Amino acid sequence: MMTEPTSHIDDLIVRFFTDDLTADERLELDNWKAESEDNRAYFGQLEEIWFSVAEPEVDNRFHKQRAYDEFLKRVAMAQEAEQPRGRRWMSLLKYAAVAVLTVGLFSYLSYNIGRQGLLSAFADIRIEAPLGSTTKMRLPDGTRVWLNAGSTVSYSQGFGVENRNVKLTGEGYFEVAKNKQLPFTVSSSNLNVRVLGTKFNFRDYATDDEAVVDLAEGSVALDVTARPDRHYQLRPNQRAVFSKTSRRVYIGDCVATNASQWTDGTIVLDGKSMKDIALQLSRSYNADVEITNRRAASMHFYGSFTRRSQSLKDVLDALSSTGKIRYRMVDERKAVVY
Helix, strand or coil: CCCCCCHHHHHHHHHCCCCCCCCCHHHHHHHHHHHCCHHHHHHHHHHHHHHCCCCCCCCCCCHHHHHHHHHHHHHHHHHHHHHHHHHHHHHHHHHHHHHHHHHHHHHHCCCHHHHHHHHHCEEEEEEEEEECCEEEECCCCCCCCEECEEEEEEEEEEEECCCCEEEEEEEEEEEEECCCCCCEEEEEECEEEEEECCCCEEEEECCCCCCEEEEEEEEEEEEEEEEEEEEECCCCCEEEEEEEECCEEEEEECCHHHHHHHHEEEEEEEEEEEHHHHHEEEEHCCEEEEEEEEEHHHEEEEEEEECCCCCCCHHHHHHCCCCCCEEEEECCEEEECC
């Protein structure tokens, strides 16, 4: 069901076409579009009208006033074809007129620039999950993304028009909306993952020794960024591990749901070394967990903890109770493990 667009939404739509949105405003518009198929259809109708005005004239000349008149005519035609939204269309025209007069839209959308030039000029949208927290979002195509602590995802403002490419730093869990015409790709500094519609977890922090992809549903194809000629395919409950030291990919079986339990605030230690656990705890609690000797760093642990109800000290108490490590708290956000 469509959420009736307000004048504020209409203003965002027009300023989107004029490339005049901030990153926060673009995210607000994306979230509104993601609320329903009707919202996306409303946006798509206006987009088609808007861009149709920028088509080159037969004589290869572009006239600002003629283009604006054409836009008014086409919106009026759309209004007649769909009377219930008539007042909303006319409300939109006020914002269109202001945008044209203010930023000279139609000279920007000239024949020499065209739609392709506009898309290539779009700035990237960047979403971040700060240390100590996670973030959940929905991309313009309906794909749901969870970002783990200390992670970012970015995509072009043209996302969903000609491609569905995102860039990831850190860790993200993706539930990808199906679209056979536009494959969905996630790229990090080490791996590229390509899917049509699936669920998977992708982790590639700069401080980690490995980049890891865990597939829960569907299928994914992946390759190493530095070696795009080498292709790998994953089936559900398989894991691909890229070693940043050996530059090789290892594929094996896994319980994929374990890899994404962090989306519910659960910290899972499925045989990780204390070195990796220290990094995970530092991100999850926005803390500094330092290891002072190799023996402690090489110890491996199993278990799970809930970040919301268990503090950093609670986790370290449980790990030290095994007798494998000891630790001391320097302050609330700094621990030394030895």
